[in-house]
Amino acid sequence: MLVRIAGNLARFVLSLLAATLAVFALMRVLPGDPAAIAAGENATPEVVAGLARQFGTDRPLPVQYWDWFSGLWRGDFGVSYVTRTDISPLVADKVQVSLILVTLAMALALALAIPAGTIAAVRHNRPSGAVISAASQLGIAIPGFLLGIVLVSFFALRLGWLPANGWVAPGVDFAGFASRLVLPVIALAGVQSAILVRYVRSAVLEVMHEDYLRTARAKGLSPLGALVRHGLRNAAIPVLTVTSVQFSALIIGAVVIERVFVIPGLGSMLLSAVANRDLLTVQSVVMVLVALTLVVNLLVDVLYTIVDPRIRAAAQGER
Amino acid sequence: MSEGHEFHGEPLLRVENLGIAAGSTPLVSELSFSMAAGERIGLIGESGSGKSLTATALLGLLPEELALTGSAHLRGFAPELFTAGDKAMRGLRGDEISMVFQEPLSALNPLMKVGAQVAEVMLVHRTVPTRAAAQRRAVELLASVKIPDPAQAAGAYPHQLSGGQRQRVMIAMALANDPQLLLADEPTTALDVTVQSQVLELISAQVRERGTGLLFITHDLAVVANMCTRVLVLNKGRLVESGDIDTIFTAPAHPYTRALLAASDISATDARGRLFTVDTAAGYVPPALRTEVAKEPAAGAPERSVRPAGDGLITATNLGRTYHRARIRAFGPRPVVKALDGVGFSIAAGERVGIVGESGSGKTTLLRILAGLDAPSTGSAVVAGTEVAGASEADLAPLRRQLQIVFQDPMGSLDPRMKVADIIAEPLLVPGHKLDARGREAAVHRMLGLVGLEPESASRYPHQFSGGQRQRISIARALVNRPSILVADEPVSALDVSVRAQVLNLIADLVDEYALTLLMVSHDLSVVRHLCDRVIVMKDGRIVETGDTEQIYNNPAHPYTAQLVASSLELAEELAPNP
Numbered sequence: 001m002l003v004r005i006a007g008n009l010a011r012f013v014l015s016l017l018a019a020t021l022a023v024f025a026l027m028r029v030l031p032g033d034p035a036a037i038a039a040g041e042n043a044t045p046e047v048v049a050g051l052a053r054q055f056g057t058d059r060p061l062p063v064q065y066w067d068w069f070s071g072l073w074r075g076d077f078g079v080s081y082v083t084r085t086d087i088s089p090l091v092a093d094k095v096q097v098s099l100i101l102v103t104l105a106m107a108l109a110l111a112l113a114i115p116a117g118t119i120a121a122v123r124h125n126r127p128s129g130a131v132i133s134a135a136s137q138l139g140i141a142i143p144g145f146l147l148g149i150v151l152v153s154f155f156a157l158r159l160g161w162l163p164a165n166g167w168v169a170p171g172v173d174f175a176g177f178a179s180r181l182v183l184p185v186i187a188l189a190g191v192q193s194a195i196l197v198r199y200v201r202s203a204v205l206e207v208m209h210e211d212y213l214r215t216a217r218a219k220g221l222s223p224l225g226a227l228v229r230h231g232l233r234n235a236a237i238p239v240l241t242v243t244s245v246q247f248s249a250l251i252i253g254a255v256v257i258e259r260v261f262v263i264p265g266l267g268s269m270l271l272s273a274v275a276n277r278d279l280l281t282v283q284s285v286v287m288v289l290v291a292l293t294l295v296v297n298l299l300v301d302v303l304y305t306i307v308d309p310r311i312r313a314a315a316q317g318e319r
Numbered sequence: 320m321s322e323g324h325e326f327h328g329e330p331l332l333r334v335e336n337l338g339i340a341a342g343s344t345p346l347v348s349e350l351s352f353s354m355a356a357g358e359r360i361g362l363i364g365e366s367g368s369g370k371s372l373t374a375t376a377l378l379g380l381l382p383e384e385l386a387l388t389g390s391a392h393l394r395g396f397a398p399e400l401f402t403a404g405d406k407a408m409r410g411l412r413g414d415e416i417s418m419v420f421q422e423p424l425s426a427l428n429p430l431m432k433v434g435a436q437v438a439e440v441m442l443v444h445r446t447v448p449t450r451a452a453a454q455r456r457a458v459e460l461l462a463s464v465k466i467p468d469p470a471q472a473a474g475a476y477p478h479q480l481s482g483g484q485r486q487r488v489m490i491a492m493a494l495a496n497d498p499q500l501l502l503a504d505e506p507t508t509a510l511d512v513t514v515q516s517q518v519l520e521l522i523s524a525q526v527r528e529r530g531t532g533l534l535f536i537t538h539d540l541a542v543v544a545n546m547c548t549r550v551l552v553l554n555k556g557r558l559v560e561s562g563d564i565d566t567i568f569t570a571p572a573h574p575y576t577r578a579l580l581a582a583s584d585i586s587a588t589d590a591r592g593r594l595f596t597v598d599t600a601a602g603y604v605p606p607a608l609r610t611e612v613a614k615e616p617a618a619g620a621p622e623r624s625v626r627p628a629g630d631g632l633i634t635a636t637n638l639g640r641t642y643h644r645a646r647i648r649a650f651g652p653r654p655v656v657k658a659l660d661g662v663g664f665s666i667a668a669g670e671r672v673g674i675v676g677e678s679g680s681g682k683t684t685l686l687r688i689l690a691g692l693d694a695p696s697t698g699s700a701v702v703a704g705t706e707v708a709g710a711s712e713a714d715l716a717p718l719r720r721q722l723q724i725v726f727q728d729p730m731g732s733l734d735p736r737m738k739v740a741d742i743i744a745e746p747l748l749v750p751g752h753k754l755d756a757r758g759r760e761a762a763v764h765r766m767l768g769l770v771g772l773e774p775e776s777a778s779r780y781p782h783q784f785s786g787g788q789r790q791r792i793s794i795a796r797a798l799v800n801r802p803s804i805l806v807a808d809e810p811v812s813a814l815d816v817s818v819r820a821q822v823l824n825l826i827a828d829l830v831d832e833y834a835l836t837l838l839m840v841s842h843d844l845s846v847v848r849h850l851c852d853r854v855i856v857m858k859d860g861r862i863v864e865t866g867d868t869e870q871i872y873n874n875p876a877h878p879y880t881a882q883l884v885a886s887s888l889e890l891a892e893e894l895a896p897n898p
Contacts, residue, residue: 211425217380218420219413219440219492222405229439230428309476310429 001305008301012294019290020072024065027283033057034081034279055081068283077284082276087284090269095288097167098265101258102250104185109192110243116193117200122227124205132197139194144253148187148260155183165262184261188254192246199242203235210234237308244300248293331356331394331499331532332377338388339372339381339556346385347372347556356394356499357530359523361543361564363579364553365815366786370536373553374502376401377534378418379408394499414444417493419522421505423485427477433488434458434473440495460491464521482678483514487521494525500532507542511677512842516886519546538816540583544568544893552576568890569605580605583816584890585823585845593827594820594849631665632703632804632836633689638662639697640684640860658684659695660860666853668803671830671837673847673868675883676857682840685857686808689838690724691715703803719749723797725826727809729789733781739792740777743767746800766795770825787818791825798829805830807839811846823850844887848872856880 035052036043052058056067071078077087116132123129156164162183168176207213208231216226255267266285273281304311330353337350347369354360364370375381377391379400391400393415398407417440420426428436437460438453447453454473461469464487466480477485486506493501503522507515523546526533535546543550543564550567552560552575560573571577581587581595581603589595595603640659659681666672674682687693689700691707700707703721705714723746726732733742743766744759754762764774770791781789790810797805810826811819827850830837841847847854847868854871856864856879864877875881 211420211422212428214380215420215426215489215492216428217412218378218418220409220411220443222409230431233430234428308430310478 004305004311005302008298008305012298015294016291019294020069020287021065023283023287023290024068027279028061030279032277032279037277037279038081051081072287077287078280080278080281082278082281087281090281091266091284091288094264094266094269094285095292097263098251098254098258098267099292100170101181101184101188101263101265102247102254104181105188105192105254106243106247106250108185108189109196112189112193113196113200114239117197118204118227118232120197120201121204121208122223124201133201136194136197136201139190139197142191142194143256144187144191145256145260147190148184148257151183151187152260165260167261167263180261184257184263187260188250188257192250195246196239196242200235200239203238204231207231207235233307237304240300240303240307244296247296251292252289329394330354331358332391332534334377334389334391336389337373337376337391338386339369339376340386340388341384342386345556347376347553350389350553350556350558352551352558352561354500354532354534357526357532358549359526359533359535359547361547361550362534362536362553363538363540363543363550365538365579365817367555368553369556370553371504374418374504374534374536377500377502378412378416379403379405380412410444413440413493413498414446414496415498416500416502417496417498418502418504419486419489419493419506422509423482423489424477424509426489427485429477432474432476433480433485434461437461437473437488437492437495440492444496446496456495457491460495461488464488464491464494464525466491481514482510483518486510486514486518490518490522490525494529494531497529498531500534501526502534502536504536505538506535508537508539512844513677513882513886515542516888522546539888540568540580540816541888541890541893544890545888552579571605574600577601577603579817580890582820585820585849586889588849593824596820596824597817631701632668632670633664633666633701633838635665635685635689635698635700636663637698638685638688638695638700640681640688640693641696657860659688662698662857662860662862664855664862664865666836666838668836669834670853671851672839672853672855673851674838674840674855674857675842675844675847677842679859680857681860682857683808684860686724686806686838686840690722690806691718716749716751720746720751720800721802722804722806723800723802725790725793725797725805725807725810728813729786729793730781730813732793733789735781737780738777739767739779739781739784742781742792743777743796743799746796749800752800762799763795766799769798769829770795785818786814787822790814790818790822794822794825794829798833798835801833803834803836805833805835805837807837809841810839812841812843819846826850844872844883845889856883 033048033052034057035048035055038055039048039051049058056064059067068078075088077091079085080087116136120129120132120136152164155161163176163180166180168180170177204227208227210231213226213231216230217223221229252267252270254265255271257263258265258268266288270282270285270289273285333353335351337347338345339347350369350373352360362370362373372381372385376387377400381387387401389401393400393411396411396415400408427433434454434457437457438450441447441453441456442450447456458469458473461472466472466484466487472480472484477488480488489506506522507518510518519542522533525531533547535543537543547564549563550561551558552567552573554575560567560571560576567576568580571580578597578600581600582597584603585594587595587603589599589602638659639657639661642656642658643653662681662685674685676682684693688695688707689702691702691705691710695708698708702718705718705721707715707718740760740763743763747754747759747762763777767774767776772788772791772795776784776792781792784792807826811822814822823846826837829835837850839847839850851868854866854868855862856871856877858879864871864875864880871880872884875884
C-alpha cells in the first residue's frame with residue numbers, strides 16, 4: 001500500500017514538473033511580447049527594450065524558465081507586467097475563495113446526491129425512484145447561472161433573507177461570510193448533484209446485482225443493511241472517479257457563478273487577466289489550476305488505495 | 320432406514336406444489352418433495368430447469384417480479400416459508416437455512432476481509448456474544464474447513480485466496496450457525512477438478528458430522544452420485560423423476576432421466592463410436608448394469624485407421640512466457656510470473672492432442688502463443704510453417720488462415736451486433752481470399768448445414784440462439800476457410816450435458832471430414848479422453864507428462880497426472896458398488 005502511495009506521489013511530482021514546462025512553453029508560443037504590450041502602442045523601440053530588460057523577457061528562455069520555476073518553489077509568481085503589482089498575494093487570496101466555494105459546493109452536491117442516487121437505485125421500479133431520476137435529468141439541463149439568478153431574485157430580492165452578492169473574508173465577519181456563501185454554493189451544487197445522482201444511481205444499481213449482495217441477504221441481513229454494509233463502499237469506487245473529474249472542472253467552471261454573485265475567485269481573475277493580456281498572471285493562474293487538479297487526482301488515487309484492497313496488489317504487467 | 324425418503328417423524332423440509340412464474344410463463348410448477356433430517360438430496364437438471372430458482376425460493380430471496388405459489392415448511396419454524404415475510408425469513412437465513420453459491424469470487428465482498436465476512440453471519444444472528452468472540456470463532460471455522468494458516472487467512476481479502484479456498488470460506492460462512500438445511504448451488508462448477516473433489520469431500524464430511532440436511536443443486540450427475548442419497552430430476556420446471564441414487568441411475572423410468580444419463584456418460588459410445596445424445600439415448604445402457612454384465616469394449620475413443628505420419632505440423636521448442644507483477648517494495652525487483660517455462664513438443668498433421676491442467680497451469684497461454692495471439696518471451700514455436708516468436712502481424716497472415724480457434728464462452732466470443740452470416744463469413748474477408756459476396760453466402764450456407772443449423776439462422780443475431788447453437792456457430796466460423804489446424808479452448812465447458820455430447824460428436828465428425836489437426840484444451844479429462852489420441856499434461860507452466868491417451872489414463876507416470884485422473888469424477892466409477 002505504501003509502495004503504491006509512494007508511486008502516486010512520484011507521479012504527482014513528475015506531472016507537476018512537466019506541467020510547469022508545458023504552461024511556460026504555451027505562454028511563450030502565444031503572440032505578443034509582454035514588453036510591447038506594457039509599453040503601449042506608440043512606444044519607441046527603446047522604451048520597449050527598456051521594459052523588456054526590466055521584466056527580464058530579453059533573457060534566453062531557459063533562464064527565464066528557471067527564474068520563474070525557482071520563484072514558484074518559493075511561492076513567488078513574480079510581478080505582473082501590466083499592473084506592476086506582486087501576483088502571489090492576489091493569487092493566494094483568490095485560491096482561498098475558489099477553494100472554499102468549490103469544496104463546499106462539492107460537499108453539498110455529494111450530501112444530496114449520495115442518498116438521492118441510492119434511493120433512486122433501490123426504488124428504480126417505483127414512482128419515487130423515477131421522480132428522482134427525472135429531477136436529476138431536469139437538473140442537468142438547468143444552467144448554474146440561471147439557478148443562481150432565480151435564487152437571487154427569490155431569496156435575496158423578494159424575501160430579503162440573504163445578501164444578493166459579494167464576498168467577505170471569514171476572518172473579518174463570519175456571519176456575513178456565511179450568509180453570502182449560501183446562494184452561490186447552492187447554485188453551484190445544484191447541477192453537480194444532478195449529475196452525481198445519475199452516477200450514484202447507476203453505481204448502486206450495479207452493486208445491487210452483485211453476487212456478494214445476495215450472499216449478504218442469505219446471511220440474514222435486511223435489504224438496506226446488506227446495501228449499507230456491503231454495497232456502498234463498492235459503489236463508492238466509480239463515484240469517486242466522477243467526483244474527482246467534476247471537482248477539477250468545477251474550479252474553473254465556477255467562473256460564471258463568480259460573475260453572477262460578484263465573487264473574487266480564480267476564474268474571474270483568469271478571465272480579467274486574459275482580457276488585459278496580463279501574460280504572467282495568466283501563466284500563474286493556469287499553473288495554480290493545473291496544480292489543484294493534480295492534487296485532487298493524487299488524493300483520489302490515495303483514496304482508491306485505501307478503499308479497494310485489490311488496487312493495492314494489482315498486477316500491472318499483464319499486457 | 321434402508322431407503323432415504325422413507326423416514327419417521329416430522330420431516331426437516333416439506334415442499335408442496337411449489338410454483339414459480341414470470342408473468343404467465345411458468346418457470347417451476349407443481350414441485351413437491353420432502354427431506355428428512357440429515358438427508359442429502361440432489362436436485363439435477365439443465366440450465367433453465369428451475370433448480371436454482373427452487374433454492375432461491377426456499378431462502379425467500381426470489382426477485383420480486385416472480386410470482387411464488389405453493390407452500391414450504393421447515394421443522395421447528397411455525398410460519399409457512401413462502402408467506403412468512405422478509406423479517407421472519409431474515410431470522411432463518413444464515414441461521415437455520417444457509418446457502419453456498421456457484422462462483423465463490425463474486426459471492427464474497429471484495430472489499431472485506433474474509434474473517435470479518437464469516438464473523439458477520441454470527442453477529443447478525445447474535446450466536447456469539449462479542450465481536451472478538453465472532454472473530455475467534457471465524458478463525459476456528461476457517462480451520463475446520465481446512466484452510467491452511469486460518470488466522471492469517473482470516474485477515475486476507477477474497478482476491479488473495481485461491482478459488483478452492485474462497486469456496487471453503489463460503490462453506491465456513493454457511494455452516495457458522497449450524498443450520499438445519501444447507502443449500503448448495505453448483506458449488507464446485509467453477510473449480511478445478513482436483514479442487515472440486517476436495518471441496519465435495521469437505522461438504523460431505525461437514526454435513527454428515529453436523530447432521531445437516533443438504534439440497535445439492537448440480538447439472539453434473541457424477542457429482543450427485545458422489546454426494547447424495549436421493550435425486551430429484553427437474554426438466555423445464557417439472558419434477559420428472561425422483562428416487563434413490565441406485566434406482567435412478569440403474570433403472571431410470573423417465574425418458575428424460577435416461578437421456579440426461581446417457582449424455583453425461585462420456586465413457587459410453589454407441590455402435591458407431593459416437594457419444595450418446597438425447598436423441599440416441601434409447602440405446603444407452605446405464606453404467607451400473609454395464610459393469611455387472613461384462614466389461615464392454617465401448618469405452619474410449621473409436622480406433623481410427625489413419626495414423627498420423629510425417630513431420631511436426633506444430634513444433635514448440637523451449638517456449639517460455641513470463642509476466643511481471645507490480646513491485647512489492649519500492650526499489651525491489653518486479654516479481655516475475657512464469658506462465659510458461661521451457662515447454663517443448665511436436666504435433667504431427669492429423670493428430671488429435673488434448674492439453675489438460677488446472678487454471679494457472681499455462682494451457683491457455685500456450686494456446687494463445689500457438690495461435691499468434693500472444694508472443695513468447697523465449698523459445699520458438701513453428702505452426703504450419705510459420706515461426707510465431709518475434710513475428711509481425713503480416714508474418715502471421717498465413718498462420719491465421721491455417722489455424723482457427725473455437726473459444727470457451729459462446730456468449731462472449733461472438734459479436735452481439737453482427738449477424739450470424741457475417742460472423743461466419745468474416746474469416747473469408749482476410750486479404751488473399753478471392754470469394755465474392757455470392758461465394759461467401761454459399762460458403763456460409765454450406766457451413767450452417769454442416770454444423771446442423773437451419774439456413775434461416777444466417778440472418779439472425781447470436782443472442783437468438785442457445786449456448787450449444789452458438790458454439791455451433793463458432794465452429795462454423797472456425798472451419799469456413801478450411802484451416803488445417805483447429806484449436807479448441809474448453810469448447811464444451813460452458814454447455815449443458817445434453818448439448819455437450821452433441822457438440823463433441825460434431826467436432827469429432829468435422830475433424831475427420833476435414834482431416835484437421837485438433838488441439839484441445841480442457842480441464843475435463845473425460846472429454847479429452849473421448850476426443851484425443853494424445854495428451855499433454857501441464858502444471859505450473861511446465862509439461863509434466865505427455866503420451867498416448869489411454870496409456871496416460873491407465874498408467875499415469877507423474878504423481879500429478881495420477882492425482883488428476885483420480886480426482887476426475889466419472890459416472891461409471893461413482894456408481895460402482897461402495898465398499
